[in-house]
Amino acid sequence: xxxxxxxxxxxxxxxxxxxxxxxxxxxxxxxxxxxxxxxxxxxxxxxxxxxxxxxxxxxxxxxxxxxxxxxxxxxxxxxxxxxxxxxxxxxxxxxxxxxxxxxxxxxxxxxxxxxxxxxxxxxxxxxxxxxxxxxxxxxxxxxxxxxxxxxxxxxxxxxxxxxxxxxxxxxxxxxxxxxxxxxxxxxxxxxxxxxxxxx
Amino acid sequence: xxxxxxxxxxxxxxxxxxxxxxxxxxxxxxxxxxxxxxxxxxxxxxxxxxxxxxxxxxxxxxxxxxxxxxxxxxxxxxxxxxxxxxxxxxxxxxxxxxxxxxxxxxxxxxxxxxxxxxxxxxxxxxxxxxxxxxxxxxxxxxxxxxxxxxxxxxxxxxxxxxxxxxxxxxxxxxxxxxxxxxxxxxxxxxxxxxxxxxx
Numbered sequence: 001x002x003x004x005x006x007x008x009x010x011x012x013x014x015x016x017x018x019x020x021x022x023x024x025x026x027x028x029x030x031x032x033x034x035x036x037x038x039x040x041x042x043x044x045x046x047x048x049x050x051x052x053x054x055x056x057x058x059x060x061x062x063x064x065x066x067x068x069x070x071x072x073x074x075x076x077x078x079x080x081x082x083x084x085x086x087x088x089x090x091x092x093x094x095x096x097x098x099x100x101x102x103x104x105x106x107x108x109x110x111x112x113x114x115x116x117x118x119x120x121x122x123x124x125x126x127x128x129x130x131x132x133x134x135x136x137x138x139x140x141x142x143x144x145x146x147x148x149x150x151x152x153x154x155x156x157x158x159x160x161x162x163x164x165x166x167x168x169x170x171x172x173x174x175x176x177x178x179x180x181x182x183x184x185x186x187x188x189x190x191x192x193x194x195x196x197x198x199x
Numbered sequence: 200x201x202x203x204x205x206x207x208x209x210x211x212x213x214x215x216x217x218x219x220x221x222x223x224x225x226x227x228x229x230x231x232x233x234x235x236x237x238x239x240x241x242x243x244x245x246x247x248x249x250x251x252x253x254x255x256x257x258x259x260x261x262x263x264x265x266x267x268x269x270x271x272x273x274x275x276x277x278x279x280x281x282x283x284x285x286x287x288x289x290x291x292x293x294x295x296x297x298x299x300x301x302x303x304x305x306x307x308x309x310x311x312x313x314x315x316x317x318x319x320x321x322x323x324x325x326x327x328x329x330x331x332x333x334x335x336x337x338x339x340x341x342x343x344x345x346x347x348x349x350x351x352x353x354x355x356x357x358x359x360x361x362x363x364x365x366x367x368x369x370x371x372x373x374x375x376x377x378x379x380x381x382x383x384x385x386x387x388x389x390x391x392x393x394x395x396x397x398x
Contacts, residue, residue: 011246025219045247047210052240
């Protein structure tokens, strides 16, 4: 690791492991970074070091923050009675970008999967059931992906909460805003038809 | 920049500026990095810091190394009589992966372009002409991209070297190894036909 090329090769190998980058795009990205050492590479390396040191999982909801509790769990303005359940942090971020939800979250860390041998105790499902009891939750909103695994997980949670008096809801399924029927799959169209509303 | 989320947002913004990554893939990459802080994020940040500190352009050929001269220019086993001219360092790396060339390189840093107002003095063309005289070069191999700009640049260099007694060659054009005729563009097929060889 003493000559410059092997340092660069090591950097390319690490970059190529990122999702969305392969060997070729990793090489392009590294060359770009080397060309812009001052304005890009140093700030990126510093930002990465900082996040690697500070980022940690929220003990309550599983979101990523820099303390024991994430900014959302620490925010008194967020309603305590509603918990939105998501598969992972990327989904939580997507919900937050929508700016439509003012409650709190619970990140499962995946979905149930018989094939991959993922059971409820491998996810944060027991923790969710504890929170629902402890925090006086009135509604659990299941914002899980519309995949087989997502829906299996949703049904499991709904059953586990049966009889607790907590309302369990899930995101509506239908035509996306701006969506064109001709480009939608048959499943979405029939779900939208079944859930049709009076104008 | 005190709470964890704004550090993470800053990191995502920097990552999204890399070629090949957009905002969505930058978010995915950063989440992946946070999940694998120990095995991935720290090594990546360290590799980046190291390269940012050590990488520099070779004073002779424009390749990237960690000293005044790059490993190729320092290697006595590389033939001094041949210079392979490439547009940028990525092309030099591609040539080296081919393991077919044992001479030295010259990185132009771009191509001539009337549209973008790039003239010979904006590239390392004067430096190339100086090297050809000073290093006793016998052959200049033009390994420029088969684009209009690449070919314009090739012709300019060939003309500038006319009368110096230096042989100027360029990479052969034809059907790529493993290439299927049905998938090739017309230009490649007619170039391969014009350059046909006796079996």
